[in-house]
Amino acid sequence: MTLDPLKKDSIMQRPPKWWKNSVVYQIYPRSFCDSNGDGIGDLPGVIGKLDYVKELGCDAIWICPFYATSNYDNGYDITDYERINPEFGTMQDAERLIEEAHKRGIRLIIDMVLNHTSCEHPWFLESQKGPTLPDGRPNPYRDFYIWREGGPNGEAPNNWEAIFGGSAWSKPETAPEDSSSFYLHIFSPQQPDLNWENPALRQELYRMMRWWLAKGVDGFRMDAVCYISKDPAFPDSKDGNIRPYASFGPHFETFAREMNREVFSRFENVMTVAEMSESTPERAEIYANEDGSIFSMIFQFQHLDLDGGDSFKWTHRKIDLLELKRLMGFWQTALYGRAWNSLYWCNHDQARIFSRFGEAEGPFREKSAKMIALCSHLMQGTPYVYQGEELGMTNYPFRSISEVRDIESLNAWKKFCGPGPSEVKYTEAEMLDLISLRGRDNARTPMQWDATPNAGFSAGTPWINVNPNYTQINAAEQLTRDDSVFRFYQKLIALRKKYEIITAGRYAVLDEENPDVYAYERFTEDENLLVAANFRNHPTRVTLPADYIAKNQSRSAGILLTNDPQRRTFQLSETFTLNPYEAFVVFFGVR
Numbered sequence: 001m002t003l004d005p006l007k008k009d010s011i012m013q014r015p016p017k018w019w020k021n022s023v024v025y026q027i028y029p030r031s032f033c034d035s036n037g038d039g040i041g042d043l044p045g046v047i048g049k050l051d052y053v054k055e056l057g058c059d060a061i062w063i064c065p066f067y068a069t070s071n072y073d074n075g076y077d078i079t080d081y082e083r084i085n086p087e088f089g090t091m092q093d094a095e096r097l098i099e100e101a102h103k104r105g106i107r108l109i110i111d112m113v114l115n116h117t118s119c120e121h122p123w124f125l126e127s128q129k130g131p132t133l134p135d136g137r138p139n140p141y142r143d144f145y146i147w148r149e150g151g152p153n154g155e156a157p158n159n160w161e162a163i164f165g166g167s168a169w170s171k172p173e174t175a176p177e178d179s180s181s182f183y184l185h186i187f188s189p190q191q192p193d194l195n196w197e198n199p200a201l202r203q204e205l206y207r208m209m210r211w212w213l214a215k216g217v218d219g220f221r222m223d224a225v226c227y228i229s230k231d232p233a234f235p236d237s238k239d240g241n242i243r244p245y246a247s248f249g250p251h252f253e254t255f256a257r258e259m260n261r262e263v264f265s266r267f268e269n270v271m272t273v274a275e276m277s278e279s280t281p282e283r284a285e286i287y288a289n290e291d292g293s294i295f296s297m298i299f300q301f302q303h304l305d306l307d308g309g310d311s312f313k314w315t316h317r318k319i320d321l322l323e324l325k326r327l328m329g330f331w332q333t334a335l336y337g338r339a340w341n342s343l344y345w346c347n348h349d350q351a352r353i354f355s356r357f358g359e360a361e362g363p364f365r366e367k368s369a370k371m372i373a374l375c376s377h378l379m380q381g382t383p384y385v386y387q388g389e390e391l392g393m394t395n396y397p398f399r400s401i402s403e404v405r406d407i408e409s410l411n412a413w414k415k416f417c418g419p420g421p422s423e424v425k426y427t428e429a430e431m432l433d434l435i436s437l438r439g440r441d442n443a444r445t446p447m448q449w450d451a452t453p454n455a456g457f458s459a460g461t462p463w464i465n466v467n468p469n470y471t472q473i474n475a476a477e478q479l480t481r482d483d484s485v486f487r488f489y490q491k492l493i494a495l496r497k498k499y500e501i502i503t504a505g506r507y508a509v510l511d512e513e514n515p516d517v518y519a520y521e522r523f524t525e526d527e528n529l530l531v532a533a534n535f536r537n538h539p540t541r542v543t544l545p546a547d548y549i550a551k552n553q554s555r556s557a558g559i560l561l562t563n564d565p566q567r568r569t570f571q572l573s574e575t576f577t578l579n580p581y582e583a584f585v586v587f588f589g590v591r
C-alpha cells in the first residue's frame, strides 16, 4: 500500500492544531493485546482493540516503539527504523493499523527514538570497527556515534553516570584489549548515543521520519529528545549527574529547528510531543511555541518527580498535595498563550498513579481514581490516557526479582542489593517493595481486558505476569456498568469536546493553602468552571473567595460531572464540604 502524503484523506483535512481539544490514548504494544498466543502483545492485537479506544472517545493513539529491536529496553533500542519488530507483526500490519485507525477518525502518533539506537543497529556494528577501514579509507559510520579516548589508566573519558546506572561510557564487547576508545550511552550500554553533530546522520534520520509521515502517520512522540546535543567539552559533572551537560546542549535548538524544517513542516498538521526532563517554562516557550516552529508540546516531569523522580526515584517519598498544586498551577499559568501543555499522570515509565496517591484497594478505589482523573483532565493542555488508566489499573505486588523485566529496575537491584559500591544499600525485601512502588514494570503488566485467564490479554504465557487483581479490575466488567472508571473517563473526554472553555479558558487556583483539596477555576469573560477534588479519605471543607462568588452568583450553575452519587446539586457559597475523595466540576454561565 502506498499513501501519498499530499493526497489528503479526511484526516488530513483536519483543522490545524487539532491536538488542542484532543485526548491521546497511549499504547505499550508489548502489553496491550496478544493476537497469536505467543504471550507478547502485537499490532493485530492493537487493531482488534481500536473500537475500544474509539468507544472511550480518544482522538489519537501514541504507540510506543514497534520497530525492529534488540529488546534490551523493549523497543527503545532500535536495530532498524524502517522494519517492524517481528514479535509485533509486519509492515503490512503497521500500514493496516494506520488505515484502520484513520477509518475511525483516530490519528496515529509513533514513537521516535533519535537519541540512540541499539548496539546491534548496523550503523553501530560498522561504527565500532574503528576510525579507518581495513583498506585505509575513513569509516563513514564512525561519526554516527560519540567516541572518546579514555584516560591513561584505562579510565572512562569523564565521570558521567548513565541514567540506567553505571558509567555512561563503555567499550564495545568486540574491542581489542588495547583499545582506548569509549562510546557514550546516556541510558544503557546497549543504547549507544547517536552523534547529532554529524550532518550525514541527521539527514538519514530526517529522511526516515519523512518516510513514516508519507506512510500516513500523524506525528511523533520524541523520545528523550532533549539529550541529542551534549556539551562538546564533555566536562566532569558534580556527583556524576549527566543531565546538566548531556541535555539541552548548545546545538539543541538548532537541531530541533532543522528537524521541524526538514520534516514536520513538510506535511500538514503534524503533531509532535517532545519528552524533556529538565524542562522549564522558558524552554517550553522555545520548544513548544504556539507558532509551531519546533514541537507541538512537551512532556515535562516535575509533577511526577515530586516523590523522588530524576534525583532519586528509589524512595518511599509521597507526593505532597500542596507542592503538586503549586507546580501544576505554575505550568498552567506560565504556558498560557505561550506554549502548549500536555496533561498526564501515567505512562510506560511511571508506576500506576492510583497506587501513588488515591487508594489502590478498598471501597474508595474507583472513587479516588475518578477524582484524580477529573483533577487533571479539566486543566489546559492535551490529556494522555495510558492503557489501563481508564480502568483504574494499579501497581503489581512484585514478590521475587524473577518477576521483574525492566532494565532500569534490574540495574537498580544489582546496584542497591548487590556487592558492588553504592552509597545506598537495600535488603532484597526492601528493594522488591520499592520496585512494587516505583518500578516501570507496574505500568507494563498486561492490559486487563476481562476475567478469563491472563485477563484476556493472551492465550499463551504472558511475557510478564498479569496483575492478580484482573478478576476485579477489567474492561469487560467496566463496560457493563454506568458508574465505572471507564465510563467516567468517557464522560470527561466528551466534556472536552463540548465545552470550549476546557481548551481555551484561563486557570487559577482556589483555596490555595488547603492541604487536602485541589480546587481551581477555569475562566473566560462570560463563563466559569469550578473544579474541586478531595484527595483525602475523609470529608474536607473548601473555602471560596468573595470575588469568586460575586462574579458567578448571577450565572446559571450546573454540575457537569461528579464522582459522588450523593452530589445532586451545588449551591454556590463561601464554604462547602466534600465527601471522601469527592470531585466535581460545575459550569457557570449562560447555558
Ligand code: GLC
Pocket: 073, 076, 077, 113, 187, 223, 224, 275, 348, 349
Ligand atoms: C524514554 C522512554 C523510556 C526509555 C528511554 C530510553 O525515557 O520513555 O521508556 O527507556 O527513553 O529510550
Ligand code: CA
Pocket: 034, 035, 036, 037, 038, 039, 040, 041, 042, 087
Ligand atoms: Ca503476539
